[in-house]
Amino acid sequence: MKAAERLHLSRVASLGCIVCRIAGYEFSPAEIHHPRTGMGMSQRASHFDAIPLCCIHHRTGGHGLAIHAGQKTWEAKFGTETELLAQVKELLA
Numbered sequence: 001m002k003a004a005e006r007l008h009l010s011r012v013a014s015l016g017c018i019v020c021r022i023a024g025y026e027f028s029p030a031e032i033h034h035p036r037t038g039m040g041m042s043q044r045a046s047h048f049d050a051i052p053l054c055c056i057h058h059r060t061g062g063h064g065l066a067i068h069a070g071q072k073t074w075e076a077k078f079g080t081e082t083e084l085l086a087q088v089k090e091l092l093a
Contacts, residue, residue, distance in 0.1 A: 001047065005047040005048070008047060008048055008050075009032055009047055009050055011092055012030070012032060012050050012051070012052050012088060012092070013029075013030045013031075013032060013052050015030065015052050015088065015091055015092070016028050016029065016030050016052060016054075017029075017030045017052055017053050017054035017057055018030075018051055018052055018053065018084050018087060018088055019053060019054070019057045019078045019084070020054055020057070022078075022079075022087070028054040029054060030052030030053055030054055031052070031053055031054070031055055031058045031059070032050045032051075032052065033050065033051045033052070033053045033058050033067065033081075034047075034049070034050055034051075035049060035050075035051060035081035035082070035085060036081070049085055050088075051081060051084050051085055051088055052088065053067065057074075057078070064077065067081075
């Protein structure tokens with residue numbers, strides 16, 4: 001990973017979870033989620049297209065709360081990866 005990618009991921013994580021932020025919750029530490037929309041089975045998005053998600057919204061919350069536990073349900077509730085990425089990019093601009 002290049003220095004510019006590390007810096008960008010650090011900035012993304014510093015936003016806190018984008019889902020919690022939209023819901024009006026206080027800052028929640030974020031993990032980096034690489035969107036898979038439009039990607040093949042073994043591909044992931046660029047580090048510059050990362051979304052900050054707390055562990056609950058990323059992987060531990062179960063179906064309906066964690067994107068990795070049921071993406072279609074999650075996106076219906078919180079927005080698509082593309083919509084959330086656009087918000088992240090706007091916040092970083």
